[in-house]
Amino acid sequence: MNVGYLGPKATFTELAVKKVFSGFTPFPFQTIPECMDAVVEGQVDLAVVPLENALEGSVNITLDYLTHVVQIPIVGEVTLPIKQHLMVHPENAENWQQVSRVYSHSHAIAQCYKFLHHHLKGVPFESVSSTAAAAQLVKETPMQNIAAIANELAAEVYGLSIVKRNIHDFDHNHTRFVILATQKNFDFAALSGSTHWKTTLMVTLPSNQAGALHQVLSAFAWRKLDLSKIESRPMKTGIGNYFFIIDLEMKLDDVLIPGAIAELEALGCGVKVLGSYPSVNIGLD
Ligand SMILES: O=C(O)C(=O)C[C@]1(C(=O)O)C=C[C@@H](O)C=C1
Numbered sequence: 564m565n566v567g568y569l570g571p572k573a574t575f576t577e578l579a580v581k582k583v584f585s586g587f588t589p590f591p592f593q594t595i596p597e598c599m600d601a602v603v604e605g606q607v608d609l610a611v612v613p614l615e616n617a618l619e620g621s622v623n624i625t626l627d628y629l630t631h632v633v634q635i636p637i638v639g640e641v642t643l644p645i646k647q648h649l650m651v652h653p654e655n656a657e658n659w660q661q662v663s664r665v666y667s668h669s670h671a672i673a674q675c676y677k678f679l680h681h682h683l684k685g686v687p688f689e690s691v692s693s694t695a696a697a698a699q700l701v702k703e704t705p706m707q708n709i710a711a712i713a714n715e716l717a718a719e720v721y722g723l724s725i726v727k728r729n730i731h732d733f734d735h736n737h738t739r740f741v742i743l744a745t746q747k748n749f750d751f752a753a754l755s756g757s758t759h760w761k762t763t764l765m766v767t768l769p770s771n772q773a774g775a776l777h778q779v780l781s782a783f784a785w786r787k788l789d790l791s792k793i794e795s796r797p798m799k800t801g802i803g804n805y806f807f808i809i810d811l812e813m814k815l816d817d818v819l820i821p822g823a824i825a826e827l828e829a830l831g832c833g834v835k836v837l838g839s840y841p842s843v844n845i846g847l848d
Contacts, residue, residue, distance in 0.1 A: 564749075565590050567598040567607035573717035574695040579641045579740040580611050582845050583755055593692055595624050599633045602743055609749065610635075615739040615792075616645065618732065619673045625741070626796055626808065629837065630765055637763055637838025639742035639751030643845050647675050647712050647731040650698060650723040652705040659710060659726040664689055666697035667712035670738075675712055678730040683710075698723055742840070757841035760814035761791070764824075767798070767806045769831030776807075782826040783811070786819050808837075815839035 566584050569576040570591020580589050590607050592598045598610040613622045629635070647667075651659045665672070665683060669690035672679070679688060691697050697711035702721040711723065718725050742751060751757070768775040783790055792810040811820065815836065824834045 564588070564608040567592055567601045567610040569595055569598055569612060569693050571693070571695050571699055573698065573714065573720040574693045575643065575645060575714055575738060576611055576613055576693070576740060577695070578714065578716065579643050579738075579845075582643065583639075583641050583742075583843065584609075584611075593696075595622070596628050596632070599628055599635060599743060602635050602745060603633050608746055609638075609742055609744045611641070611740050611742055613670070613738050614640075614741045616670050616674065617735060617737045619670045621794060621796075622670060623796070626794075629743075630796065630806070630808075631799065635743040635745055637741045637840050638744045638749055639755065639840045640761065640842040641740045641742070641755075641845060642737055642843070643740065645674065645731065645736045645738050646714065646729055647671055647694075647736070648715060648718065648725045649675075649678075649710050649712055649727040649730050650701065650718045650725045651708070651710045652701055653722070653724045654705050655708045656724040656726055658708055662686060662708050662710040664707075665710045665712060666691050666700055668692070668694045668697070671697075671712045674731045674736055677732040678727070682727070682730075695720075741838075752841040755841055755843045757843045759842050760839060761842050762811045762813060762815045762820060762839040763837040764809045764811070765806055765833075765835040765837055766809055766827060767833040770804075772831065775830065775832070778830050779807070779827055779832060782823045782830075783809075786823055788813065788819060788823060806833075 565588040567590045601607045602610045665688040694713035698713040698717035698721040701711045789812040794808045795805040798804040
């Protein structure tokens with residue numbers, strides 16, 4: 564089987580792939596939508612993309628593409644610790660405090676905001692498609708004193724010098740990556756050994772109905788269904804039009820979740836199951 568991921572080599576997404584898919588063939592893509600399109604078009608069997616970071620929240624492009632553009636079920640989830648380092652070309656290691664610009668993925672820049680504010684005040688930062696793409700850019704531009712925020716593997720792969728380690732602003736930094744697949748025969752529970760399951764729902768509310776969200780939450784509450792996340796995202800149909808992404812801490816069963824869905828539909832809500840999938844946490848502190 565081959566696995567598409569947000570590349571190039573040495574992104575955090577590749578680290579997630581390496582942790583759970585030994586023996587699979589990895590295929591890097593430049594952007595998250597390209598990874599997802601590759602699954603739809605059958606170019607790869609699976610895709611691994613970042614969904615949520617503990618410091619910065621959802622990766623909106625993943626959520627939006629998954630809810631508005633492609634119809635691919637979530638078949639697994641991997642959560643990894645994220646350690647961000649500041650790196651420069653070895654020729655510029657002595658002068659890193661004079662860097663003229665810092666490059667990284669927008670989420671990585673946001674995870675290091677305090678560091679950038681205190682240690683590189685006034686230095687502009689620029690987001691690129693991934694942390695590894697930033698490291699690659701720094702490698703290819705030795706004549707400019709620029710820095711990347713990326714992981715240790717990226718420093719190794721692109722031959723960069725780490726000049727400040729662990730620059731993320733909070734210790735408990737981790738990111739959730741989801742595995743997407745259209746194939747019915749992919750069994751992440753067997754592959755990962757995980758017995759912890761989650762179910763993700765997309766819920767649209769009936770328009771202009773006071774108390775609708777309260778009623779939605781009640782349908783889960785009286786069944787004692789444990790919600791670990793509820794987030795609103797724009798429907799993209801006009802100001803004030805939102806849908807909700809709801810994560811439940813259980814596998815899609817025959818009774819409780821279908822009962823809650825039926826109750827929501829009776830209230831006039833639209834409900835779509837985005838996936839029911841095993842979840843693994845790797846090396847979390
Ligand atoms: O740029 C990378 O290395 C990625 O894998 C993307 C990504 C993200 O989208 O959040 C993944 C983990 C980190 O939170 C920072 C960046």
